[in-house]
Amino acid sequence: MAIATCFFTASLPNNTNPKLINPHRSYHPSSSHHLHLRLSLPSPFPSSPRHHHHHHSDHRLPLFITTSSGGGYGGINHPPPSGGGGGDSSDNNNHNGDGDSAEDKNREEAMMVLAEAKRSVESVPQDLAAAIRAGRIPGAVVSRFFELENSRFLRWLMQFDGFRERLLADDLFLAKVGMECGVGMFTKTAAEYERRRENFFNELEVVFADVVMAIIADFMLVFLPAPTVSLRSPLAGNAGPIAKFFHNCPDNAFQVALAGTSYSLLQRLGAIARNGAKLFVVGTASSLVGTAVTNTLINARKAVDKSSAGEVENVPILSTSVAYGVYMAVSSNLRYQILAGVVEQRILEPMLHQHKLMLGALCFAVRTGNTFLGSLLWVDYARLIGIQKAHEEHKELTD
Numbered sequence: 355m356a357i358a359t360c361f362f363t364a365s366l367p368n369n370t371n372p373k374l375i376n377p378h379r380s381y382h383p384s385s386s387h388h389l390h391l392r393l394s395l396p397s398p399f400p401s402s403p404r405h406h407h408h409h410h411s412d413h414r415l416p417l418f419i420t421t422s423s424g425g426g427y428g429g430i431n432h433p434p435p436s437g438g439g440g441g442d443s444s445d446n447n448n449h450n451g452d453g454d455s456a457e458d459k460n461r462e463e464a465m466m467v468l469a470e471a472k473r474s475v476e477s478v479p480q481d482l483a484a485a486i487r488a489g490r491i492p493g494a495v496v497s498r499f500f501e502l503e504n505s506r507f508l509r510w511l512m513q514f515d516g517f518r519e520r521l522l523a524d525d526l527f528l529a530k531v532g533m534e535c536g537v538g539m540f541t542k543t544a545a546e547y548e549r550r551r552e553n554f555f556n557e558l559e560v561v562f563a564d565v566v567m568a569i570i571a572d573f574m575l576v577f578l579p580a581p582t583v584s585l586r587s588p589l590a591g592n593a594g595p596i597a598k599f600f601h602n603c604p605d606n607a608f609q610v611a612l613a614g615t616s617y618s619l620l621q622r623l624g625a626i627a628r629n630g631a632k633l634f635v636v637g638t639a640s641s642l643v644g645t646a647v648t649n650t651l652i653n654a655r656k657a658v659d660k661s662s663a664g665e666v667e668n669v670p671i672l673s674t675s676v677a678y679g680v681y682m683a684v685s686s687n688l689r690y691q692i693l694a695g696v697v698e699q700r701i702l703e704p705m706l707h708q709h710k711l712m713l714g715a716l717c718f719a720v721r722t723g724n725t726f727l728g729s730l731l732w733v734d735y736a737r738l739i740g741i742q743k744a745h746e747e748h749k750e751l752t753d
Contacts, residue, residue: 519584530580537722562647572725631683
C-alpha cells in the first residue's frame, strides 16, 4: 500500500473584506484545510493475459480528509510552525485539536489584511507594527486602521498614540468628544439653574466657576475612560511590579478584551484606580483655573459695585479644587467608565452596529443625561461638604 499526500489548501474568498464593526469582533478567515490523499491498492485479480487488458493499472481510491486548524497559512508566505527551541516555543506548538494559539491567529489575520491592501508591516506606525508581529491585535483592527487612513484629518490625528488607540477601538470616539464638549456647557448651566432657581443670578459667580471647571474637564472625562486597542509595548525588565501592574491594566475597567487578550478582576479594578488618580489631577487643576478666574471676576464686580461687596464672597480656591478633584476621581470616574464600557460598548454597539445614525443618537441622549446628572450631583456634593452655600443660608450668616 502506498499513501501519497498531494496538497494542503486554505483559501480566502476573493470578496472577503473584513470590517471592524466592534473591536471585540475578530476577523476570521477560512480555517479549514483539505487533505487530499490517494490510496493506491494492488489489483485483486491474478495477473494473466486474460485479465491484463482490463486490470493493467492499480485501483486508486481518492480519500479526502478535512481538518481544522484555526487559521492556517494559506495565502501568506509563512512556514508552518516548527517544534523545539525554548522561550516562546509553546505558542508555536499549540496545535493539538484546538488549532493555533490566539496570537498565531491574530498574526495571520493581520498579515492577510496587509496582503489584501498591498501594504507591508513597515508601512504602519511602529507600535501597530509591533502589535501585529506579536499577534496582539486581530486583522479587523488593521482593517479599521486602513479605513481611518482614508480621511486626511483622521490620518493626522492618528499620529498621536492616545487618539490612535481610541479611534481603532471606537469609530464614534470623536463624535462622543464633540457631544460631551458641545452639550456640556448647556446641560451644566441648566443643572445649575435647576438647583438654584431664583438664586441663579445671585450666585452667578459660583455658577460660572462650575461651568468653567466642567468645560475644561469634559474632554478628559471622555478621553481617559474610553475603551482602547492597547498598542503599548511591554515595559523594560527592570520596571517595578507596581508599574508593570498598571501598565497591563485596561483603559476602561469594563471594556471588551480583544482576541488573545484577557484582563483579571484585579487589573480591571486597577483601571478604576489609575483613571481615578488621573481624573483627580485633572479635576483639581481645572478647578484651580476656574476658581481663580471666578475670584478675579468677583473682585472686579466689587470694585465697580460697592453695594455688592457684602453680598458676594470669593470662592475658596484650595478647598474647592481638592473637592472637585475628589468628585472627579470617584463620581465622574465610575459614571463614565460604566457609560463607555458597559452601556455603549457592551449594550448599544452590539445591537446597533449597523445603524450608526441611531447609535449616535442614543449615545448623544445617554451622554447628555449623564452630564446633567453629574452637574446635579456636584451641586449637592459641594453644599454637603460646605464649600458652597445656598444664597439664603449665606444671607442669614451675614445678617
